[in-house]
Amino acid sequence: MTNKELQQRREAAVPRGVSNAGPIFAASAKGATVTDVEGKEFIDFAGGIGVNNVGHCHPKVVEAIREQAGKLLHSCYHVFQYEGYVALAEKLNALTPGDHAKKTVLVNSGSEAVENAVKVARRASGRPAIVASASGFHGRTLLASTLTAKVMPYKAGFGPYAPEVYHIPYAYCYRCPVGSSYPGCKMQCAELLKKSFIDMVNPESVAAVILEPVAGEGGFVVPPKEYFPRIREICDEFGILLIIDEVQSGICRTGSLFAIEQWDVVPDLLTSAKSLGGGTVISACTGRAELMDAPQVGGLGGTYGGNPVSCAAALAVLDVVESENLVAKSQALGTKVRSAFEDMAKKYDCIGDVRGLGSMLALELVHDKAAKTPAPDIAKALVAKCRENGLIILSCGHSGNVIRTLMPLVISDAELEKGMSVLETAFAEVAKG
Numbered sequence: 001m002t003n004k005e006l007q008q009r010r011e012a013a014v015p016r017g018v019s020n021a022g023p024i025f026a027a028s029a030k031g032a033t034v035t036d037v038e039g040k041e042f043i044d045f046a047g048g049i050g051v052n053n054v055g056h057c058h059p060k061v062v063e064a065i066r067e068q069a070g071k072l073l074h075s076c077y078h079v080f081q082y083e084g085y086v087a088l089a090e091k092l093n094a095l096t097p098g099d100h101a102k103k104t105v106l107v108n109s110g111s112e113a114v115e116n117a118v119k120v121a122r123r124a125s126g127r128p129a130i131v132a133s134a135s136g137f138h139g140r141t142l143l144a145s146t147l148t149a150k151v152m153p154y155k156a157g158f159g160p161y162a163p164e165v166y167h168i169p170y171a172y173c174y175r176c177p178v179g180s181s182y183p184g185c186k187m188q189c190a191e192l193l194k195k196s197f198i199d200m201v202n203p204e205s206v207a208a209v210i211l212e213p214v215a216g217e218g219g220f221v222v223p224p225k226e227y228f229p230r231i232r233e234i235c236d237e238f239g240i241l242l243i244i245d246e247v248q249s250g251i252c253r254t255g256s257l258f259a260i261e262q263w264d265v266v267p268d269l270l271t272s273a274k275s276l277g278g279g280t281v282i283s284a285c286t287g288r289a290e291l292m293d294a295p296q297v298g299g300l301g302g303t304y305g306g307n308p309v310s311c312a313a314a315l316a317v318l319d320v321v322e323s324e325n326l327v328a329k330s331q332a333l334g335t336k337v338r339s340a341f342e343d344m345a346k347k348y349d350c351i352g353d354v355r356g357l358g359s360m361l362a363l364e365l366v367h368d369k370a371a372k373t374p375a376p377d378i379a380k381a382l383v384a385k386c387r388e389n390g391l392i393i394l395s396c397g398h399s400g401n402v403i404r405t406l407m408p409l410v411i412s413d414a415e416l417e418k419g420m421s422v423l424e425t426a427f428a429e430v431a432k433g
Helices: 003-013 059-069 083-095 110-125 142-147 188-199 227-237 259-263 308-323 326-347 376-388 413-432
Strands: 026-030 033-036 041-044 102-107 129-133 165-168 206-211 241-245 269-272 283-288 351-357 360-365 394-396 402-405
Touching: 041 413, 059 308, 083 102, 083 283, 083 308, 102 110, 110 129, 110 142, 110 206, 110 241, 110 269, 110 283, 142 165, 165 188, 188 227, 206 227, 227 241, 227 259, 308 326, 326 351, 326 360, 326 413, 360 376, 376 394, 376 402, 376 413
Parallel strands: 129 165, 129 206, 206 241, 241 269
Antiparallel strands: 026 033, 033 041, 102 283, 269 283, 351 360, 360 402, 394 402
């Protein structure tokens, strides 16, 4: 079967609303290399959109799945409990920031983790409103897409949306949301939260503020070191809970187990997913024990939440994190890639900004460095050129003009060198064009 034949079948059977990076069908994958149905190999700088931090088909994860699958595939945790769910909850309670008592609920997707965090926050606080970021992405279900700010393609035509959700600009230093309104920085972007209590919503009605520590789909935007401490102060001042969405940034992607650790801020609730499962379907909401216990019995969970096989895979992932020191690998990988990106930025005028945290790095592409005019056409051409030459990369950002890297943290030197070489060549060709 060829890619072309499968693409024809896909177009007849699958809705157009399900997006694809290209007309490629994977047959197998290992580490940071994916082989398609025609035998062509691709270096993977997308990592399943941040899912494969431990690499494709890590032996420990595969073995854990195989062993668990032969014992118990599903019982529904609400009917028959099993140790894996409890063990993973214990592990996340211990590993997430803060030394207070915590509890964890396991569900399936990042969207579900976010929705459960909001449910917990509302039930515990008795307040309805949620404040989110204009650069944030929190999923595609009704409430999650309401929290997500970007209209196309995530919201257009799907309304009406959930009520009592408000958005504030994010700490996007390259495109400062306060601009020349305030001389000097002085973290006025953080003060926009407080300003929203005048312009948009009574703070006494706000249950929680939800933010990604690094805005993922929003363009890999990294706030300054002073940002989250100030957000935490404002939340505390008004009795508002802080939810940190680590669905994409968690599990060592940014050079720490969870990105928010690098701001020395402890959230009340934290969501994780993607690389937590190493390729299996699982997500979690971890939070202060008294908050997590606020919902009534039966108020949290779901039929497939914390599936036994997924729990086994997640426990294996967390074992790999420790045994292979993925935090250090992420830091080293980030140093290498950032250095290469900064060298490329000196060569190509279309690279307006190099940013990121750890190995969660990005290039923002522009047509004019002074005007910072977004260049989504260049990003689209780069993605296509790289795919043609055996490298899978993804774009992001509200204008689609940001190239992001989410390669597995276990990528070999040879795979990394090959991938960066393809990217460099693509830049040279696209820049000339």
